[in-house]
Amino acid sequence: MAQVLEFKLPDLGEGLTEAEIVRWLVDVGDVVAIDQPVVEVETAKAMVEVPCPYGGVVTARFGDEGTELPVGAPLLTVAVGGAEDGDGASAGAASGGGAQGSAAASAASAGTGESAVSSEYSGNVLVGYGTAGPAARRRRVRRDTPAATPVTAAAPAAAPPAAPAAPVGPVPVISPLVRKLARDKGLDLRQVRGSGPDGLILRADVEAALAGRERPAAVPAPAPAATAAVASTAVASAAVGERVPLRGVRGAVADKLSRSRTEIPDATCWVDADATELMAARAAMNAAGGPKISVLALLARICTHALARFPELNSTVDTAAREIVRLPSVHLGFAAQTDRGLVVPVVKDAGGRTAESLTAEFARLTESARQGTLTPADLTGGTFTLNNYGVFGVDGSTPIINHPEAAMLGVGRIVPKPWVHQGELAVRQVVQLSLTFDHRVCDGGTAGGFLRYVADCVENPAVLLRTL
Numbered sequence: 001m002a003q004v005l006e007f008k009l010p011d012l013g014e015g016l017t018e019a020e021i022v023r024w025l026v027d028v029g030d031v032v033a034i035d036q037p038v039v040e041v042e043t044a045k046a047m048v049e050v051p052c053p054y055g056g057v058v059t060a061r062f063g064d065e066g067t068e069l070p071v072g073a074p075l076l077t078v079a080v081g082g083a084e085d086g087d088g089a090s091a092g093a094a095s096g097g098g099a100q101g102s103a104a105a106s107a108a109s110a111g112t113g114e115s116a117v118s119s120e121y122s123g124n125v126l127v128g129y130g131t132a133g134p135a136a137r138r139r140r141v142r143r144d145t146p147a148a149t150p151v152t153a154a155a156p157a158a159a160p161p162a163a164p165a166a167p168v169g170p171v172p173v174i175s176p177l178v179r180k181l182a183r184d185k186g187l188d189l190r191q192v193r194g195s196g197p198d199g200l201i202l203r204a205d206v207e208a209a210l211a212g213r214e215r216p217a218a219v220p221a222p223a224p225a226a227t228a229a230v231a232s233t234a235v236a237s238a239a240v241g242e243r244v245p246l247r248g249v250r251g252a253v254a255d256k257l258s259r260s261r262t263e264i265p266d267a268t269c270w271v272d273a274d275a276t277e278l279m280a281a282r283a284a285m286n287a288a289g290g291p292k293i294s295v296l297a298l299l300a301r302i303c304t305h306a307l308a309r310f311p312e313l314n315s316t317v318d319t320a321a322r323e324i325v326r327l328p329s330v331h332l333g334f335a336a337q338t339d340r341g342l343v344v345p346v347v348k349d350a351g352g353r354t355a356e357s358l359t360a361e362f363a364r365l366t367e368s369a370r371q372g373t374l375t376p377a378d379l380t381g382g383t384f385t386l387n388n389y390g391v392f393g394v395d396g397s398t399p400i401i402n403h404p405e406a407a408m409l410g411v412g413r414i415v416p417k418p419w420v421h422q423g424e425l426a427v428r429q430v431v432q433l434s435l436t437f438d439h440r441v442c443d444g445g446t447a448g449g450f451l452r453y454v455a456d457c458v459e460n461p462a463v464l465l466r467t468l
Helices: 082-095 099-116 176-184 203-214 224-238 248-263 276-287 295-309 355-371 444-459 462-467
Strands: 003-008 018-024 037-042 047-051 056-061 068-070 074-080 266-274 315-318 323-326 332-334 336-338 341-343 384-387 407-411 415-421 424-438
Touching: 037 074, 176 203, 248 341, 266 444, 276 295, 276 424, 276 444, 295 332, 295 355, 295 384, 295 407, 295 444, 295 462, 336 355, 407 444, 424 444, 444 462
Parallel strands: 332 384, 384 407
Antiparallel strands: 003 074, 018 037, 018 068, 037 047, 056 074, 266 424, 315 323, 336 341, 407 424, 415 424
16 A cells, blocks of 8 residues: 655755745656656745655645745655555545645655655755755654643634644744744744645734734623724735735845844945046957956956955954954855846855956856856855946945955946046046945955055056056
């Protein structure tokens, strides 16, 4: 007889705790092989295809496309067992692949998964994340809970009918912010009935539970008309405006920017520079033949050389040890706007690369960002960020440091402007450079020295030749 095994969303690495289902690659009833990708998910770092460690027939899928699942939540169930695969398929078809099917599958897996898990999994869980052994079964200590749990009284009336009263394992919550809200208010999420897909707990569920808890206990029993009026007013006020969830890349960016502004005492300085000679040097390079050199690559070359002179800005702050950690290599991040939002790919060992190598790596990472194929390794490990927001047609901005780095150089658009050149008014190619730095790692003298050196190299690229 087929045994139904439950495949849970694995740990995707990099400290990620959740992922959004982008596209299912299999349907209920499909036969899958061991290590066959079954779903494409988007984490805060990248798009990842998740392979299934079991071979058999898919009997249920958990969550529709667009659903965000926490690590450890059920992803799908697979009926394994050779000749009985057909039974598993029919069971899955009967269940319809939704929450009902998953509940039945979960029940089956609880009884049979223990014995079958040793023979029908691969152990190779995630492509690109190394090989993992069989998923360690966590033995949770079930807390003693009262027979009657009171909190769900304030849950919405249209909650799913068959949700368990006290779920075991990770509680599916729509976002870490909602989980934090519950934790800050001392609300046990196991006592909240989720109204989202597959019992997913939404912000509205948590707010309703909190409101119910804060409501005076001895409310005169039924005043149905008044209660309904209050409830409808609350719902109406909550429904005003469009709500866009901060999740995936957008959520990760929001968290990182908030953390940067919360933890880092930053300061910004800026300077206008005459980039005419830099543009002329680039034109001369490209006229000599070979791959075209980008302006970003030249700025990166200047930037990495400036960091060698001012290593304080290529560092991070270890708040626990109260130490500034100066980093030996420059791994240069650069901001790239994509359909998925702002991402910051990292050019590894940028300090040792030529302008040609930097151009090629920028092109490769930018194309990967547009295609959504950047890996977590492409997006991590940066030590300093170069932000060319001039491509948006703006002259200046105040960069927010990419935590936990110590500084970011912003570059505005390069446009013809009136400029005093050799004592006379002339039209020159002018750019504004902005440096935001962590004031803990250096003072304004160092930041100003760095920025002035960058501006001098932009105005006169031959300055670089003195120190190369």
